[in-house]
Amino acid sequence: MDRSRRVALIADPDEYFRLAVETILTTRLGFSTVHHATTLDQAFDHLIKQPQTWLSVFELNLPGLQGASSLTGVRDCFPEVQVAVVSTSLRRHDILMALDAGAHGYVPKNETPSELTSALKMIVDGRIYVPPSIASIASLVTEGPVLNAKSPKTSPPDTLTPRQREVLELLLKGKSNKEIARTLSLGEGTVKVHMAGLFRALGVNTRAAAAAAGVQLVQGRGFGT
Incomplete structure (x- = not known):
């Protein structure tokens, strides 16, 4: 704009x-x-x-x-x-x-x-x-559940492919699809495919929801580097 x-x-x-x-x-x-x-x-x-x-x-x-x-x-x-x-x-x-x-x-x-x-x-x-x-x-913070809304299907980290893990890590750092593509030496279209697979694995529909699910994996299940 x-x-x-x-x-x-x-x-x-x-x-x-x-x-x-x-x-x-x-x-x-x-x-x-x-x-x-x-x-x-x-x-x-x-x-x-x-x-x-x-x-x-x-x-x-x-x-x-x-x-x-x-x-x-x-x-x-x-x-x-x-x-x-x-x-x-x-x-x-x-x-x-x-x-x-x-x-x-x-x-x-x-x-x-x-x-x-x-x-x-x-x-x-x-x-x-x-x-x-x-x-x-x-x-x-210990009060209340982490999510009251529809919770993403946050499967254990090892159910994500290595590439999906890399994409999620970069997403949590605020990287755009173009930046993720450049960092991983991939085409932007390929990143979109991996992003779609990541969404399916986490049971979410948006980048923000994927970020929320990713934070739970990082904090609760040892995901990440």
Whole structure:
């Protein structure tokens, strides 16, 4: 999309944070227009009236948003919108739920401005952002199940082919299909085939859900390097 026509929505009850994110989007990431919402109803109203919106940033504590799984409705109604969660919640459950619901990334609010900028750029560029801190978060949070939504069929790591493991590892690093192809010296079409096989093996339909499943494998079953 032409950077001069990029439109974003920030849905967060904190005015100061909205202004900070707006500054990042307009001065660092090339957005021309940034709208604000303080409730889920306002966010939906905006997305309906402004179909050209390309990126939406949600806080999980947004009034009207019933947890990370509610983002499924946003993705179902507005499938062309990139959805980023930037939230105060550090619960591993919330991070995985948001990714499983189709969010393109989850950024904890305790990240530095430069880290927040890098994470949002990754999402704007069409990648999936998974916070590196999730490894330490996993050991701190014990409340609730990891996923309440339809859980992916996360089979043991050894049921994935070596190539699928490599693709998943690169997906978790936020690599695009083109970058995965370059890293593995494969054609982009071949990567898409491996990605489809990976989705089938994990029982998911999106890159975000695959990332959520991959995090569970990494943390719970020793997958990865």
